[in-house]
Amino acid sequence: MPGLAVVVAPDSFKGSASAATVAAAVAEGWRSVRPGDHVAELPLADGGEGTLDAVEAALPDCTRHRLEVPGPDGRPVTASWLMLPDGTAVAELASASGLGLMATPAPYDAHTRGLGRVLADALDAGARRLVVGLGGSASTDGGAGVLTELGARLLDSLGEPVVDGSHGLAATVRVDLSGLRPLPVGGVQIWSDVTAPLLGPGGAASVFGPQKGATPDDVLALERALEGLAVLVDADPSAAGAGAAGGTGFGMLLWGATVVSGAEAVAEIVGLDRLVTAADLVVTGEGRFDEQTAGGKLVSWVASSAHAHDVPVALVAGQVAAGTAGFADVVDTSVLAGGTAGSTADPRRWLVEAGALLAARATARSDGDDPNASSDEDAPGDVGA
Template sequence: MSPLRVAVAPDSFKGSLDARDVAEALARGWASVRPDDEIDLVPLADGGEGTLDAFEAAVPGAVRHLVDVPGPDGRPHTASWLMLPDDVAVTELACASGLPLLAAPLPHDAHTRGLGRVVAAALDAGARRVVVGLGGSASTDAGAGVLTELGARLLDSVGEPVADGAHGLSTAVRLDASGLRPLPVDGVTALTDVQAPLLGPTGAAAVFGPQKGAGPDDVLALESSLEAFAALVDVDPATPGSGAAGGTAFGLLVWGATLAPGAAAVAEAVGAATRLRRADVVVTGEGRFDSQTAGGKVVSWVLGAVGGGGARVCLVAGVVDATTAELDPFDAVVETSELAGGAERSLAEPVAWVEAAGAALAARQPR
């Protein structure tokens, strides 16, 4: 059996395992079947959960800072951010205003004030450029919470500040940006993992609202709130990616940020493209593989990076909900919920079943 060079390059399994834990479990499973193979761990992120960890591991001199923030339901929470050399700050919505921070979904009231507090702390520390990883949001507030923490005021018909969350957007008639902090000198880049616009059937409310506890009537109300906010500002709600993270990308565009594909930015930071091209086999994965994956997720970036280079590409996912055509690019696919005999059992012991998936993929390799 000839040894193989194997690159293990997954995203996190959101709400279950971070990308490094996934990579390590896959590697252990693989090595249990093929102990002589050379395995390179390349955990990735797309701007969501794990973005800070990826930059911290890849950039020498990165310094992690902690800051107390209001979580998406207002409860106190400690979030973190990184200062990289050359005064580049990296922040992550997931660790400040992410869905797992809620005790229960709050589709109308959850907000992004925590992320705004983190960005403000980075500016106070002298950041010349801010990178904001978007993904895993608990809210659909169009980034209003971020703007509020940065000095803007969203006002109702009598000039009073509106409530936090999407509920407040529905009563807003004016955005007072006179106190909004200026962009840092080298700007702000928001890393997105989707190309969704703010509004419409593929927008923030319709596609992602149900993931945050919104029922059909809630989705209609959220859409109306987002429309009301979009009417107050001079940013096109049809901008691709503006619907990312419950529209937080849209709010950052209001501030003057630019959007960029998150998976590509993180991959560049860790030198992933070169490492994948050296491999005979690339193993990638995410918690749920479905039609949204192609919109900018890690798995789609990996497929593009490997291209026609000759490496076999294998997929591991907690759940696979895809067509045959969407699975065609992969040489092998393993679904941990299928291995475990059900999604509930897979989620109960995620490390064990991801490790089993790594072993299953190794067993399928030519000898």
């Protein structure tokens, strides 16, 4: 079989491995079986965790700024933002207000003040345009923390500022936007990995609240608090992306931001289509492949790009919990490791194994062998080629 051009373009495996780690491990496994292939590592993001790293790798002329901000539980954390040569500042919610920064989930108290502090710092540094990656949030505060740090005031029945988080949102009876900082001259763009509205069964509290520690009763309370905010301000809670990052999308829309696909935006910056066009195979992946993947997640965007160029695409996931039609090959690392606990405890080991298995199957297919002949037990998610 002649040498193949392979592009490894995964998202992060949230909570266990960065996109760069995933790409490097899968590529290492592939090269261990097929050393003559050209394997390009292209770690990606869709607005969530790893967005800054993906942009910085693609645009080495940008400058990273670091500052200490209040994390989602109030403890100080070091967050970053990037200044691009054209004056665009790129920020990432996950690094300032992300769930991964919490010692334990706090569905009522977690907030987004940290992200607001990052955006204020970028504006103070002269940013002419803001890009804000939303994803991986710890809170369901409707973006109240961001708005507060940008000059808005959420007031209770006594005219006093409310506390942070959903608890404060529930006590809000008036929102004063008179002190809200103006948009930069080039505007504000949200990079979002979801298209969820603010409210309802597909909204911020119902869909994402449980991921942040919310019980069914908590979800109802979080929903009521978001409903209370929505009736006090002039923004559309049904807008696509309003429910992103616990409703932070809604708060950003209230400020005047616009929403675009984070996966598409990052893919354009890193030149995904150019690399895919020259590839014989694309390998993508994420920690959990499920029904939400099709709703704008990065894996669905990479697969669409590959299919548009008639390039086969393979999937590596920490867990496969949805149909995988359209993929030339699939490896579930939790199956390889004998369970989810094993795959998350040592993700790199099983990602290397996954890359080697994909390469072995590619060789078997080219030789006319059954690609599952020796691997049915290890990877029942394989869908053939």
